[in-house]
Amino acid sequence: MINLSKAAASEIKRLIAKQVQANSMFRLGVQSGGCAGIYYTLEFDSTITSKDQVYDCQGIKILVEETSLKYIDGLTLDYTEDLMGGGFRFHNPNASSSCGCGNSFSVIDINQLKSI
Numbered sequence: 640m641i642n643l644s645k646a647a648a649s650e651i652k653r654l655i656a657k658q659v660q661a662n663s664m665f666r667l668g669v670q671s672g673g674c675a676g677i678y679y680t681l682e683f684d685s686t687i688t689s690k691d692q693v694y695d696c697q698g699i700k701i702l703v704e705e706t707s708l709k710y711i712d713g714l715t716l717d718y719t720e721d722l723m724g725g726g727f728r729f730h731n732p733n734a735s736s737s738c739g740c741g742n743s744f745s746v747i748d749i750n751q752l753k754s755i
Contacts, residue, residue: 650718652699654683665699666703
């Protein structure tokens with residue numbers, strides 16, 4: 640399950656409206672790397688693959704590839720603005736630690752990184 644705050648949903652809808660592809664969906668995933676070992680990826684996609692889990696959250700289709708899902712299942716995505724600008728914030732119950740900027744995290748079992 641992936642959750643969006645009202646602010647995140649509003650920002651994603653705003654960004655989707657700017658996409659050239661009318662049927663763009665929001666893809667959320669992870670990759671190896673970053674300060675803490677795993678970093679979040681956000682992009683727009685118009686294709687659902689057989690390996691995708693599809694969530695409908697506040698009218699937004701969210702795509703998560705099954706290899707990423709074990710790292711972000713239960714994640715709540717928020718969006719906040721401050722004096723430095725706006726950005727997405729990740730509240731991940733699977734993260735054992737996060738880097739200072741909050742865009743990468745680690746998990747207790749480092750061997751799981753090999754499957755990303």
